[in-house]
Amino acid sequence: MRAVVTVTGTDKRGIIAKVSGFLAERDVNIEDISQTILGDKFAMIMIVDISDSGKKIAELAKECEEMGKSIGMSVRLQHEDIFYAMHNV
Amino acid sequence: MFNKFDVLETIDMIEKEHLDIRTVTMGISLLPCIRETADKTAQAVYDKVCSKAENLVRVAEELSAEYGIPIVNKRVSVTPVSLITAPFAADSARVGLALDKAAKTLGIDFLGGYSALVHKGMSDYEETFLRTIPEVLASTDRLCSSVNVGSSKSGINMDAVRLMGEIVKKTAELTKEEDGKGCAKLVVFCNAVEDNPFMAGAFHGVGEADTVINVGVSGPGVVQHALSFIPEADLTDAAETIKRTAFKITRAGQLIAREAAKRLSARFGIVDLSLAPTPARGDSVAHILEELGLEVVGGHGTTAALAMLNDAVKKGGVMASSRVGGLSGAFIPVSEDIGMIESAEAGKISLDKLEAMTCVCSVGLDMIAIPGDTPATTIAAMIADEAAIGMINNKTTAVRVIPAYGKKVGDQVSFGGLLGRAPVMPVHTGDAGKFIRRGGLIPAPIHSFKN
Structure with a gap:
């Protein structure tokens, strides 16, 4: 099952390392990654596969949210279907 | 496929612009709950609503967490109660109280369907039912009521309109300590729809399947x-x-x-x-x-x-x-x-x-x-x-x-x-x-x- 991880907040060093390490620890595989910096605002989007993690998507979403708080960023993990539904005719 | 701007747009909609799913409403037919007395009917209604909607709140919360979109309200609508209490209309309140109790058991904020459809004519049992509305709204917290008094196909039942004027006023009086809050749970319709998920006017139409989302x-x-x-x-x-x-x-x-x-x-x-x-x-x-x-x-x-x-x-x-x-x-x-x-x-x-x-x-x-x-x-x-x-x-x-x-x-x-x-x-x-x-x-x- 695929999900989308978004990380937004003020740009700082080590965000990608922290987030990708966190996902690797949970056997979440990163399939695609892109990032944008607008002024001092950082936005990173990852497409990930959570099939091997053994965890429910809601559980991972909660862990991501908590990890985000610990690094002062907003980190969300959502089922990819919400984006397909909203942005495809 | 979607691109990164699509993703960020969705995130902004949810976090900054109040995008949410306003309500997931389960419509439940009460027609199989009709029994020979008000008390037995009320019990059957309570049991069916609690059983069908048992997982409503849990599932809505699960979906909210998975898709990352808030689901604000979880609600239930039921068959217009006047249809299932016809033989004992004066005791319709028993069913109303059972529905209010079911809403509390389920942990939902509103349940709709203490309703009657009188757009073309009003029988004696329906008039009796309508007269129970003020008391029922004053003695319940989560139950909503609606009455259909007209339609494009049938015209407007002015006898029902007249009665509803009195019922709105009476409901306000009985709930005056709460600024007439009972009236916030009472809607008078023309051309009411049978699949409306929004309160206070939601009810589950008789043409609907047994359980519907x-x-x-x-x-x-x-x-x-x-x-x-x-x-x-x-x-x-x-x-x-x-x-x-x-x-x-x-x-x-x-x-x-x-x-x-x-x-x-x-x-x-x-x-x-x-x-x-x-x-x-x-x-x-x-x-x-x-x-x-x-x-x-x-x-x-x-x-x-x-x-x-x-x-x-x-x-x-x-x-x-x-x-x-x-x-x-x-x-x-x-x-x-x-x-x-x-x-x-x-x-x-x-x-x-x-x-x-x-x-x-x-x-x-x-x-x-x-x-x-x-x-x-x-x-x-x-x-x-x-x-x-x-x-x-x-x-x-x-x-x-x-x-x-x-x-x-x-x-x-x-x-x-x-x-x-x-x-x-x-x-x-x-x-x-x-x-x-x-x-x-x-x-x-x-x-x-x-x-």
Whole structure:
């Protein structure tokens, strides 16, 4: 099952390392990654596969949210279907 | 496929612009619960509602966490109760109390369907049922009631209209300690729909399957935000932007509706495209109209702006979902929309303008506080006017007014939460008593004869 991880907040060093390490620890595989910096605002989007993690998507979403708080960023993990539904005719 | 800007747009909609699924409502048929006594029927109703909707809140919360979109309300609508209590109508309250208890057991904030359909005629048991409404609303917390008094096909049952004027007034009196809150849970309809997921007017129609999931989407803030990027655009382009935004909002609703129905072993009913405001800032239908260029909602131009908004929302929504239904139009409840509240407090919007607005959107004179000494016949006349608009224009209209007991124009009523607050607005004082007391049926309009 695929999900989308978004990380937004003020740009700082080590965000990608922290987030990708966190996902690797949970056997979440990163399939695609892109990032944008607008002024001092950082936005990173990852497409990930959570099939091997053994965890429910809601559980991972909660862990991501908590990890985000610990690094002062907003980190969300959502089922990819919400984006397909909203942005495809 | 989607790109990174699509993803960030969705995140912004949810986090900054109040995009949410306003309600996941489970419709449940009570027809199999009819027993020989009121008590046995009440028990069967309680058991069925608690069993069918047992996982409603859990599943909605699960979906909210998985898709990262808030689902604000989880609700239940049931078969109009008057249909299952006919042999013991005077004891209908037993079933009402059982439904209120079920809502508390399930952990949902409202349950709709203490209702009757009397648009063409009112039998004795239905009249008896209607007379139980004030007591039932005063003695329950979460139960909502609605009554259909007219339709384009049948005309307007003016005997029921007259009675509902008295019932609204009585409900206000019995709940005066809470600013007439009982009336916030009572809607009088013309052309009521059978699959409406929104309260207080939700009930589960007899033509529906046994258990159905209907979803109401929202997003006035998202529409306003999208319009704020094109301040100089002409109205054709503005309509296009509203349409595109409505498409995205509806898609989110459809996704949740499908998944919820699957997990709850229910049929996927409909997605209701209504723009439903809340008293929170940034979640206002009135502010969309102001974004379009009105200084304040309620002035001249309001009706035209609202007509455009309402139509564009439908066009985007219909493209997005294969199953559209419910009320599907912009809501303009006065107490539940911060823009409407502020306009009403400043005296910039009148009941007459609100009535005009109901000609071009759903649903009607909604959540409006009126002076407590307004005669029942005047309330009935307001209901008749709205029903006439609905009947002639083939649309749903409704009246949910709150006579503020002991209060006069300029005083305020406050319900808290999603029901909000509202200033008491002036009503016309010309007496309609004789017209209302005539009773009878206003015949169906000529254009209803389509067969």
